[in-house]
Amino acid sequence: MSKMRKVIRLLPVWAAISAVIILAGIVLMAVLGFNTASERPESYVFEVDYGIVVHNDEKLETGLGDICTEAFSAKGLSLADTVKGSGVNTAQDQMAVRYIFTDTLSEEVRTAVEQAIDSKIEQNEALKGADIFTVWHVEENVPFTEADWRGGVAIAVGALVGLIYVGIRFGLGSAITGAVLAAHDSLFTVSVLAIARIPVYASAPVFYAAIAAVVSVLLWAFVCMKLKGLKKDPDTRSLPAEDAVEESANGSRKCILGVLIALVAAIAVLGGVATAGVRALVLPAFLPVAAAAYSSLVLGPAVHARVKALLDKLAYKRNKGYAGKQKAQPEE
């Protein structure tokens, strides 16, 4: 028995693995949501405001930054991000640097850090008398939910429309399997995100789900093309469902692997070269590609063998007793 035949026959195993992961993911999504740490849902922010005297002197500005970072290190605080801004309109020359911490910081620690920084600024001859103000803020992000649910609906409708076209061109069975795979890949991706608690931006899960659906439709179309090729060929037209699916899965593997290798390379290079913020958005995109790889190489053929067998059986029953010439039968 060939490897692909074994894969096709192990459908219950693949279905069980996917079902467990997706169910666990849905439960975790409902209870805990995603780990949106990259979005900083709750944070402590140490804000340093300073005026033109400090801003126009690079040494003073760097010195002030050093005082702050040294004080954070001395207290063992790990900095999540630093955001610099400049005042607009009324305070043109006012600058603000916001040091952002995502770990929970007690009021005692915050007060101690602020006092340490204020006293160092006071002691620094160059900064003495400069317009510098420090303050701690506690911030909580207010999430937007409309983009998430509309994104989910959009992916479902988009994939469905794409697969209706697949259905028209390659038959109902291909569309049904394609719909199952697109739904599976999107859900599988967001489920793994939820289970593994991978830190993501708030809008990212729906983006990864969209990538999963797009790659899934793309890869499944390769298998459909091979299937159609087999159906056109008089030698392979009457192959049993399992044989036809095996043949088409093997025949389309090169194209599928080519696309997958290119996608993995693109994500690896982009994630490897880019800045930390871009990396946080790009690297989790391995997940939808992995989900689409699993579904197109393993789950897809297994599901489609069953779907095709069922539809072939129905078609046979429907055509039973028909003595006329088959529509697609070529002239001998």
Next chain:
Amino acid sequence: MSKAKSAVCLALMSLLIAGLIFVCFIPFNYGYEGMNRYNPIAVVTSLDSDLGLYYGSGDEYSKPYNGGGYSAMYYPEGVISSRQYTDDTKDDAERQEEYEGKYEKVGSLYFDTEKVTLADKKPNDDFTADFENAVDMLRERYGRLHEEDVRIDVVDDYTVRVFVPRAASAAFTQFSYMGDFSVSYGSDASTATTIMPARATESINDYVEGASTRSANGSEFVVIDFTEKGREALSKATANAAESSSTMFFKVGDETALSLSVSEAIDQDSLFITSSSFTAETANIAAILIDTTLEFAPVTMTFSVDEITSHTARFGENAMLFVVIALAVLVCAMLVFFFVRYHLLAFAHIYTFLLYLCGTILCVWAIPFLTLSIETISAVLITTILLSISNVIVFENARKDFALGKTITSSVKGGYKKAFWHIFDLHIALALVGFVVFFIALPPLSSFAFTLGLTTVFSGLGSLVLTRFHWAILMAYTENKGGFCNFKKEVADNE
């Protein structure tokens, strides 16, 4: 195709591509002592607020949008920051004394005890509930802008910080207006008579249905739709407008959101209001302001907008530069693959790819709702892979035919004949997914989807039309056509 025709076509195509690359990617100085600078399309294309890129023209203000955005703080009435408290009382003993009696510190904020009742160092429940409603209102208003990367944070429990990319910065002040929506009519806003709602027992929703925006003849309009009762009130109030013109004020709380000069009687269901200062964004902001005020329970709290600050891009000032380096590495890898596998035929793919890339850049630059972001770049990457794989499918089909002993012309024809519907179906299915998702989703997903749909169309045209054309014109010169494409005849090899 004859050699002469091919030479002309190749020269024209090369010139077109060189011109497009020049326009899209090459900055240069010109004029007296190079004082003027040409910024290519790739530089003037808007980045989203996450990606920064500092290159291009000299001074900061003439640079194109380099990512980042603006933030503003919303302070409820009676609440000031510790910075303001310190600034107000510095070197002013009298005011220090006044503030000490008036304000109480809660966290890093100071509360005016005459305006906000405090219990156990916390504002009372009414204030807290009203603040929560105000936050919901702000979330709804900023959410309806459908802008990428808008962010709202509740700071120190009782103030709000809003971040918006550049395009939405006009919203800060308008969206701070809270209170009931009303329509008044008179010579100035303070003395105008309220015509909707006319009585305290009535609701504004009895008169006004909602607000929206419309564009016509290059002008932007805010459209306010009235109920039958609203139309009657409007008609009654403006009955004498032909004799003495006056102004209609559309207010949210005490602030005027819109005004309309009236010089004739109005008897219609909808009012189209425009102003010379209206842009699509400002009209949209005004419509959202009115619509949300009509839909939501009124918030009695008023806000002051302060500390408007400009920020650099979230992913770093040079984030885009590193993305460009990564893309260059990927393009090099693609070229190496095509040259190794198909020798000089790789040029056919390169020509198509360059046209596809320039077309994409021009579209992202020209289409107002698109920006260069990780989402749009991801879509371009996916369709670049699609373009490459489509060309590979055709090239491999032709290689097989050539190996069987067919002529190169016949192999190319056969290659395209076998692959045409495969490539066509792939592109149609993907473009459909992209465009359908675009029509339903919100940014940033909609940007990804639209770019995916658009570049899939480019990829399809590129692989089915342009690559074939490039193949024909490039191959006309060579005698050894198999060697040009790195194709080998199996029969010849065996012999």
